[in-house]
Each structure stands twice: as C-alpha cells, then as structure tokens.
Amino acid sequence: MQSPNHNERRLGKPDMVVIHYTGMKTAEAARARLCDPASEVSAHWLVHLDGRTEALVPEDRRAWHAGVSEWEGERDVNSRSIGIELVNRGHEHGYHPFPEPQMAALERLLAEIMARWPVSPRNVVGHEDVAPGRKIDPGGKFDWARLARLGLAARR
Ligand SMILES: [Zn+2]
Incomplete structure (x- = not known):
C-alpha cells in the first residue's frame, strides 16, 4: 500500500462508498x-x-477523504466508507467528462467492493452528497444513471 494516511476504523465494516474527483x-x-x-x-x-486502478490504503483501514461530512446522522463518514478518487481536473482546473475506460474500471471496482463489504446501492454516494455546500465532486458530468442501471448506485 502506498499512502501512510490512514488509521483504525471506529465503526466496524465499511458500509458505504464515497466517490470523488481529484481536482488537480x-x-x-x-x-x-x-x-x-x-x-x-x-x-x-x-x-x-x-x-488503471491503484490501491493506496487497505480497505479495512480508515482513509482520510470525506473531511467534514455527514450521512444518515453519522459524521465520521471516513470510518464507515471506502473512498474512491477519480482522476479529473475538476471545476477549478478544467472539468471534463469521465472517460469510458475510467468508468468501466470504476464499475468493476464497485462490484468487487460490494461483494467484499455490506455496501448497498443507496450507500454509494458522491462527496457532494455527504458534504453539501462544501464539496461539488464528482459533479454533473458524473454518470450516476449508468451505475444505477447496473445496481451499483441508487437511481437519483
Ligand atoms: Zn472529494
């Protein structure tokens, strides 16, 4: 594993996924x-x-991606989630569509995560959903309907 930035989960097994863009x-x-x-x-x-998909933190550890956030009353979103960063320049540096190979890789990764952990489709969310007003990733170019058709996210 590649990132030293993690600690122990406080809430047991992860039951949600938070999708981000890198914005750099x-x-x-x-x-x-x-x-x-x-x-x-x-x-x-x-x-x-x-x-190409890189594992930076073991899934059983608590990675630090959600920041000040909340989901279903739980404010320690990092403790209950798996964080996925999609490379994208983001709104500050030239926001662009998420290309097909990246979306296909995300679909494969989500299916694997949802087989490993008790993550329901409705708990696959964007950073913007857990930190509304503060975060806008992954944003309007992210194809939630595509994930929903495959049962990898809730219809929205
Ligand atoms: Zn984010």
Missing part, C-alpha cells in the same frame, strides 16, 4: 498529495483516466 492538474500531483503525510488526505483507490 495532473494525476501525478494528485497521487503525490494522497500519499504525502503532510497533506493528511488519502483514499483507498485512485482510478486513472485510462482505467
């Missing part, structure tokens, strides 16, 4: 930040534009 100019810069002890941020998975 390059994948390399994003990866470096997610692995820098000084940044104090991380995610379990980093999915590149070409579909």
